[in-house]
Amino acid sequence: MALTVGLGLGLALLFSLIFVKELYMLFAGVLVAFTAFELASALRFAGLKIPRVAAVIAAVAVVPASFYWQAEGQWFVTLGGIVFVWLWRLVEVVVMPSHRGSVRSIMRDLGAGVFVMLYVAFLASFTVLLTAQDGGQWWTLAMLIVVVVSDIGAYASGLSFGKHKMAPNISPGKTWEGFAGAALAAITAGILLALFMIDQPWWVGLIFGLVILGTATMGDLAESLIKRDLGIKDISTWLPGHGGFLDRVDSSLLSAAAGYALFLIFS
Incomplete structure (x- = not known):
């Protein structure tokens, strides 16, 4: 099973890079979506309330921005994605009592959102920027x-x-x-x-x-x-x-x- 999964990922990667560049956006977007969700979920396991849906949306948005708008799109959409995740978390604090906490815990949540965006979306988007x-x-x-x-x-x-x-x-x-x-x-x-x-x-x-x-x-x-x-x-x-x-x-x-x-x- 491990060999099958590895071979499938490898063939999809090769096809997208060698034959149709635009398909690499799809490949990278899927990887970024799953990876951002994974990391956000793992950090939630550690007690950090990161809005996973917002993190996935913001992370995936960096992929086409990097392909079509190059480095400027990569930077601006990454920063915009961070703000989007922050606003989503702050709205949760206001409208959902179960998601409230101390100022310190909320600041940690916001910092964790920045980490997911930079570690997953921003770094991964360099492959898209390079491929373009x-x-x-x-x-x-x-x-x-x-x-x-x-x-x-x-x-x-x-x-x-x-x-x-x-x-x-x-x-x-x-x-x-x-x-x-x-x-x-x-x-x-x-x-x-x-x-x-x-x-x-x-x-x-x-x-x-x-x-x-x-x-x-x-x-x-x-x-x-x-x-x-x-x-x-x-x-x-x-x-x-x-x-x-x-x-x-x-x-x-x-x-x-x-x-x-x-x-x-x-x-």
Whole structure:
């Protein structure tokens, strides 16, 4: 089941990026909707009253804005979405007695709404912003390939040789040996993709691989820290064998912003 789910997501991603760019908006919009709902639900489990419907609406709105209106749309709609989530929460305070609380708790709720918008919608929208550029779909695909290859390298190397824990208080399963395997895989993939996919010299591929390796690792650790703080193993169980959508895209969120920055620098 885990392989079937992974294969289905991968094929949908490839089709949308390679054949019809506009379809990637649909793919990204669905992922953003589920991921925003998951994270908002997990934070509600921790006692933060985030309006999930508002969070999903605001998060999804960032996707077409980033595709059609580029960076200006991305920024303005993200900020507008934050205000929308805030207003929804404040209306709940006024009209729903069960959703009221202290000023401090309401401020925490508003802060959590900002977190969902920035962590999920804003970071994920960089893949849409990148895909919308001329030839940007290949940079998006290259970034995602490096993320996946890095994850596979870390898993294989850590399983075979892992002894020294990287961050035991955050993610006990991560080892420095696994990180070394991820680095080798990411650098190799970055160089090959630079030469044969995004038409760049090998040294750009080296930089590309190292940067995405760093952001993917930090993204994975960040989500592990969130789950540890919330006291949960997976954000959700919607994807059999994979956990939740956020469990699958955590490494790609920071990497999306990094990939867009590298595109602007080198393309």
